[in-house]
Amino acid sequence: MIRFDNLSKRYTGGFEALRNVSFEMDSGEMAFLTGHSGAGKSTLLKLLMLIERPTAGNLLINGKNLNRLAKSRIPFYRRQLGVVFQNHQLLFDRSVFENVALPLQVSGYSPGEIGRRVRAALDSVGLLDREKQSPIELSGGEQQRVGIARAVVHKPKILLADEPTGNLDPQLSAEIMALFRRFQDVGVTVLVATHDISLINKMNMRIMRLNQGELELDGVAHDID
Amino acid sequence: MLREPLQTLLTVVVIAIALTLPTALYISVENIRQLSGGVESSAQITVFVKKGARPAAIEKLGEQLGKLSGVTSVSYISAQTALEEFNALSGFGSALQYLDENPLPEAFLVQPLLLNDSAKLVAEIRQITLVDDVQLDMEWLSRLDALLDMGRKLVLALGAALGIGVILVVGNTIRLAIQSRRDEIIIVKLVGGTDAYVRRPFLYTGLLFGFFGAMVAALMLIGLGFWLEPSVNDLASLYQSQFRLSGLGVSGFIALLAIGGGVGLAGAWISVSQHMRDIKPR
Ligand SMILES: Nc1ncnc2c1ncn2[C@@H]1O[C@H](COP(=O)(O)OP(=O)(O)O)[C@@H](O)[C@H]1O
Ligand SMILES: [Mg+2]
Numbered sequence: 001m002i003r004f005d006n007l008s009k010r011y012t013g014g015f016e017a018l019r020n021v022s023f024e025m026d027s028g029e030m031a032f033l034t035g036h037s038g039a040g041k042s043t044l045l046k047l048l049m050l051i052e053r054p055t056a057g058n059l060l061i062n063g064k065n066l067n068r069l070a071k072s073r074i075p076f077y078r079r080q081l082g083v084v085f086q087n088h089q090l091l092f093d094r095s096v097f098e099n100v101a102l103p104l105q106v107s108g109y110s111p112g113e114i115g116r117r118v119r120a121a122l123d124s125v126g127l128l129d130r131e132k133q134s135p136i137e138l139s140g141g142e143q144q145r146v147g148i149a150r151a152v153v154h155k156p157k158i159l160l161a162d163e164p165t166g167n168l169d170p171q172l173s174a175e176i177m178a179l180f181r182r183f184q185d186v187g188v189t190v191l192v193a194t195h196d197i198s199l200i201n202k203m204n205m206r207i208m209r210l211n212q213g214e215l216e217l218d219g220v221a222h223d224i225d
Numbered sequence: 226m227l228r229e230p231l232q233t234l235l236t237v238v239v240i241a242i243a244l245t246l247p248t249a250l251y252i253s254v255e256n257i258r259q260l261s262g263g264v265e266s267s268a269q270i271t272v273f274v275k276k277g278a279r280p281a282a283i284e285k286l287g288e289q290l291g292k293l294s295g296v297t298s299v300s301y302i303s304a305q306t307a308l309e310e311f312n313a314l315s316g317f318g319s320a321l322q323y324l325d326e327n328p329l330p331e332a333f334l335v336q337p338l339l340l341n342d343s344a345k346l347v348a349e350i351r352q353i354t355l356v357d358d359v360q361l362d363m364e365w366l367s368r369l370d371a372l373l374d375m376g377r378k379l380v381l382a383l384g385a386a387l388g389i390g391v392i393l394v395v396g397n398t399i400r401l402a403i404q405s406r407r408d409e410i411i412i413v414k415l416v417g418g419t420d421a422y423v424r425r426p427f428l429y430t431g432l433l434f435g436f437f438g439a440m441v442a443a444l445m446l447i448g449l450g451f452w453l454e455p456s457v458n459d460l461a462s463l464y465q466s467q468f469r470l471s472g473l474g475v476s477g478f479i480a481l482l483a484i485g486g487g488v489g490l491a492g493a494w495i496s497v498s499q500h501m502r503d504i505k506p507r
Contacts, residue, residue: 049415051505051506072419075417075418075420075422077417078414078415078416078417079416079417081417083415089411089412091408091412102412102413103416103417106413106416106418106419106422107417150416
């Protein structure tokens with residue numbers, strides 16, 4: 001599903017944020033991306049979202065090389081992704097419903113279909129009764145769940161999350177992680193960047209650790225310790 | 226568009242004023258042209274024949290005048306006819322009875338095909354030996370024509386300058402709109418919105434600005450018309466003219482809407498393609 005093939009990313013200015021990173025993820029697999037602050041976690045996810053482009057190496061999704069993707073195809077590629085950010089990026093001048101509906105609107109779904117899918121997504125994160133509210137009226141954990149609902153509303157094949165539990169207490173963080181596992185259970189490939197080691201060590205899942213832009217560890221939590 | 230009501234209002238008013246000025250000038254030029262068009266057909270060259278010319282020679286002169294190029298018609302007014310007309314119109318009939326002989330010359334009225342030819346014709350006719358004097362009644366008309374020509378060029382220049390102004394104003398308003406919706410644009414792009422999808426609402430906004438500006442401009446022109454009408458009518462009645470001020474008309478209004486919308490759209494397009502580039506992801 002996802003294949004990094006000797007990928008490097010050097011930002012304009014010369015800083016090399018990723019160096020020769022190689023790994024593969026199968027369809028329906030879930031993995032955590034860890035490492036110190038500045039290790040390159042966000043950069044790696046940005047390469048996957050085509051926000052940044054690699055300076056060397058190949059990135060293949062479903063066997064297709066993203067380097068060769070025409071600019072006009074980028075929006076259609078992004079529609080296969082679901083993206084969750086730490087600062088959730090909700091629009092506060094719109095209702096919860098409208099925020100979650102956004103990925104469907106840009107893809108041209110009918111209003112009826114949008115209503116059905118948005119409610120299903122909100123239901124899956126336990127916020128069905130909040131659709132008419134503004135995100136500003138919600139707690140941090142609830143806002144993050146709205147962000148997740150928006151990321152999965154169009155049933156993406158790949159779910160990417162950058163520090164989705166950054167601002168949350170351990171209890172809420174565990175809930176969010178459990179939510180991600182449920183999406184993995186229905187076949188979504190899930191990659192979560194986090195520095196919350198104590199949380200993921202308990203989850204017994206694949207962990208990739210970046211250090212100064214290099215992938216220094218790749219394995220299941222109990223192997224690593 | 227309605228997020229910044231003051232900015233929106235300001236933009237529409239500026240567009241309206243920019244559209245009103247050249248349109249008002251255009252309408253003025255058209256009105257004056259209409260007015261002069263009525264007079265143009267009566268622009269005639271009066272040719273006075275030398276005293277004492279024999280009737281046969283006068284007849285030959287008439288034929289000669291008719292053959293000049295650029296002449297549509299020639300009519301003969303004998304001294305006798307002229308005198309009778311003068312008597313009837315002036316009321317000096319009784320006074321003229323005391324004159325021994327008719328003081329009026331024999332004359333021809335020459336109708337030029339084009340107003341522009343008349344000056345050349347006048348010069349040509351002056352060369353003829355039997356001709357005493359030539360009068361072009363409507364010399365001011367050709368001057369007016371030149372003036373109207375200038376007016377039309379002025380409309381174009383003013384229109385172009387103010388059109389560029391409108392493009393800049395709309396462009397700036399759209400730039401502010403893009404900046405204030407930056408977060409939204411980023412999210413829309415990240416969830417797979419195409420450039421066209423992101424661009425579309427801003428282009429509509431530019432188009433609507435142009436339309437509303439044109440409509441307000443039309444209202445301003447109607448107001449201007451009402452304000453000017455009494456004085457125009459006074460003026461017309463002084464000259465015993467049937468002249469009435471004519472406005473933009475339906476086709477003119479549609480053209481104004483199209484121009485306004487087009488210019489608004491152009492401003493939005495330029496602004497969007499310029500400022501969208503600055504927003505990551507591309
Ligand atoms: N746009 C950028 N331009 C230059 N340097 C950047 C840019 N984005 C990130 N970096 C640098 O790249 C390194 C990795 O950043 P990032 O991927 O955000 O790390 P992490 O998410 O693991 O904290 C950091 O040192 C950061 O300063
Ligand atoms: Mg980061």
